[in-house]
Amino acid sequence: MGRWNLIMNTWIVIPAYNEGNTILNVLKSLEIAGYKNIIVVDDGSRDHTFEVAKKHAKVVVKHKLNRGLGGALGTGIQGALRMGAEYIITFDADGQHDTKDIQKVLSPLKRREADAVIGSRMIDPTGMPLKRRISNRIANYVTYFLFGVWTTDSQSGLRGFNRKAAEHIRIRTNRMEVSSEIIREIGYHDLRFKEVPIKAIYTDYSLSKGQSFIVGIKTFAKLLMHRLIK
């Protein structure tokens, strides 16, 4: 399979909530890198995210109500499957990922070494603020404690799945718990899992969009409740 084929049956899922200011650059850089199949899930934004995305992405779907990251990712993955995707990449709309890293995530899938790949910002955390590094580390321990899968970056937004993995992974949670939930599903369905190092581009903007300490505590409480009750 050549590079062209790979790009043709690869779909990039971008969940976006009020990202009108950054999504244009993200979409343009993906276009320049040659990725044509892009599905943007506008998660009920109140700004011009939808209009901007409509001009630059092949498929744009809109949630009438804001459902959170988990809800948007679930919709995007399902949409990509319906469009016939063989490989699915999830990509953040805030501009923190480098399009060059997509190939790094894709290649273990293409070589059939893994069903699910996570781009880890923690293998080489240069440039990541210390506070972020610590909170990511805590999130990894929590994910391991609850679901028994060790990752170096459980909260990464750049992930890749082959069709089989995308069909198996069931996303039930709506909000930030989704990152850990995906890892749980990888463990639960015994999918072959690999991590590759990626770079994170941190700007004040992308930092402001991540999980704050309070949101982190809430996410932990929700995960714990899920483990106990669901």
Next chain:
Amino acid sequence: MYSISLIQIVGAAFLMFAWSRVFLRYRDDSVSLIGLIFWSLIWIGFLIVLFIPETTEFIAAQFGVGRGVDVFLYAGIVILFYLIYRIYVKLESLEREITQVVREESLRDLPKK
């Protein structure tokens, strides 16, 4: 002579009801095995307190609280606990259903699988 009081009958009936709910939810797969164990332990704990009230005296003594069983207080806690559990489960399934509806609606123009 040890006799069973009304509160023990009512309480035990309620606890069995509460536990049966958990068990049914476990059977239809909306409560995990760990969830079943967790809730079972909680209800068994209340059952022990109900039939061997001396345990509360023991615990109260350990914590340095003078008064033993304040039945109404305990009953109140049990009922609140149960209601919170119910509300949590309801709320979660409601959230999921809303997402499902929003998702289906947003994907309606895409080809069906």
